[in-house]
Amino acid sequence: MPAVQPNWAEQVTAVATAVGALGLLGAIGAAVLAGRQVKEARKLRESQIAGDFLRRWDEEALVESRQLVGRYETKEELSVAFRGFVATNANEAYILYRELDYFEQLAALECLGHFDFDLIKLLLGRTLVDRWEMWRPSIDAMGWDRGYPLFGALAAKMKKVVDAPDGDA
Numbered sequence: 001m002p003a004v005q006p007n008w009a010e011q012v013t014a015v016a017t018a019v020g021a022l023g024l025l026g027a028i029g030a031a032v033l034a035g036r037q038v039k040e041a042r043k044l045r046e047s048q049i050a051g052d053f054l055r056r057w058d059e060e061a062l063v064e065s066r067q068l069v070g071r072y073e074t075k076e077e078l079s080v081a082f083r084g085f086v087a088t089n090a091n092e093a094y095i096l097y098r099e100l101d102y103f104e105q106l107a108a109l110e111c112l113g114h115f116d117f118d119l120i121k122l123l124l125g126r127t128l129v130d131r132w133e134m135w136r137p138s139i140d141a142m143g144w145d146r147g148y149p150l151f152g153a154l155a156a157k158m159k160k161v162v163d164a165p166d167g168d169a
Helices: 007-057 062-070 073-087 091-111 118-124 126-141 151-161
Strands: none
Touching: 007 091, 007 118, 007 126, 062 091, 073 091, 073 126, 091 126, 091 151, 118 151, 126 151
């Protein structure tokens, strides 16, 4: 029995199916490439944010804040001084707020996923926890119901990690 040749409609359908399959493969390839570019762009943006944020730590304003903090030997002395500065609306209060605001902003960026926790752990680690513990009496003395909650949450999260036996809770 002779083989039946496909008619023109079947041939057109076969060609259209092949072209559609090639188009679909091209679209999938483009989507994968676009996804990689988005991921690279996000990493670049996060790196820029991290660089800018870390650079702020060594800028004059925060150095001045850390120098002022360094004048006090204990967290209790800092708290008493800070309360006095706030009560008199002294310039020193605003200098000290810079560091608190810095850590609150860092915590907000981490909370939103714009700053990687592992990077914070590598760069600050125990220092972040120590700064929170040093500032806590001052924050508590402010009488705010929720004074610097993100800083506190980030410090608690960091404390769990740095205090874990393997350093990676």
